[in-house]
Amino acid sequence: MRYAMAIDTKKCVGCSDCVVACQTENNVPIGYCRDWIVEVTDGTYPQLEIELRSERCNHCDNSPCVRCCPTGASHYEKGGIVTVTHNKCIGCGACISSCPYDARYSHPEGYVDKCTFCIHRIGKGLKPACVAVCPTKCMYFGDLEDPNSEVSLVLKKRKHKTLIPEAGTKPQVYYLI
């Protein structure tokens, strides 16, 4: 099993619903976020091109955060989901420094926190909160090893990219372009 997400940059309107849904679902403290919207503007006026992306932890196959964690608090769950065990985390910040996507933050309670692909929801057969709430239905989530999953099908059909693949992390959030 290999969980992954595909996000359609052509459909995303940057409404930040995913951000709010995540904050609500996961009790993210005020002033913090586990996912966020990036707007890329390319070109010179009036020839401009905009790309909108909802970004989060990439649940990398070769996660630098898991590698550098001195206690094993950062680890892989079933399906390659990267999570942090709170009472094993010492808050040293190594994983925060190691993430090229800056997807982690130090929770006010001390441990390091980040997107979990809503692991508590997918265990119940639900989709992650951000995917479930998206009004343009621009996000797809599922198992890459299942050829008939939503995410496998859309990745077969559409051109896609990942963020900073040259960092060698093998990210598992795909952007449809």
Add this chain to the structure above:
Amino acid sequence: MREEIITSGRLNPHIDPHLEIWHWQIPLYLFLGGLAAGILFFAALYTIMGKEEKYPGAVRRAPILVPFLLVIGLFALFLDLKHKLFFWQLYTTIKFMSPMSWGAWTLMAITPLSMIWAALHIRDFFPKWDWKYDILKDIETEILKYKVHLAWVMIVLSVILGIYTGILLSAFNARPLWNTSILGPLFLTSGLSAGAATILLFSKSAKERRLFAKIDILLIVIELFLITHLFMGFLASTSVQIDAANLFLGGPYTAPFWIFVVVLGMLIPAGLEIMELRHVKIPHVIPVVLVLFGSLMFRFIIVYAGQMSRWLY
């Protein structure tokens, strides 16, 4: 023209607008750890070479400082932790891929070792020292029999400690400035140089001071050579590493780096030490303080600048 902005207002504290997760505690620890490694390295080296009587400043006197350096360093590390009550989790596992894990274990081994070493030579500072209890006296005589073995363990651990302070940072490929394997040898050399300089301060004989002044000059030359290679490597690399180098070549860290680290911390003390070797009278505390200051600034600048360097996508 390409512009990339986060529009949802992500402003995670210490992450945005650029990383600032590590503050003064980490560079202070890296400095103290490197200095401790430097002092212990020379103490062990001259014990193994059988030159304890010739260089008592290095073998017997300077190491008294090391337990204090390591304990302050460890305390700084502890202060840096955000989930402090769980610090013991470090010692429930060994993660070979995590430099921080084997650094923690190295510290666990070298700190008590440095205390034993300091205790063995306590009479150099307090000639009337008495261990009072027979068992302590017995332990001392027993350990003294294996002093050279102890020195071998110490020399290995001190090199690991010295090099680890650099590798801790170089293991992060997310921060292009740190992501260079030269940082390990560079921090080791800088720690050895700081160690040699401190030994100068503890040495009572002119002969020993001359030796360590020479060693320090050599180490500074090696450091300058490694720094040149650091920048050559960056400038010949990818755009993110060119950007990282530019933090020091016109960017915000240009003045602090070249003035505090290279000129005040390396060139001037090396010049003063050369003058001293040529019998010009200079209080030897001046080059020592400059070397230590440069070494501390070097850690501060690398830790802070590294957090500013990043991948753009």
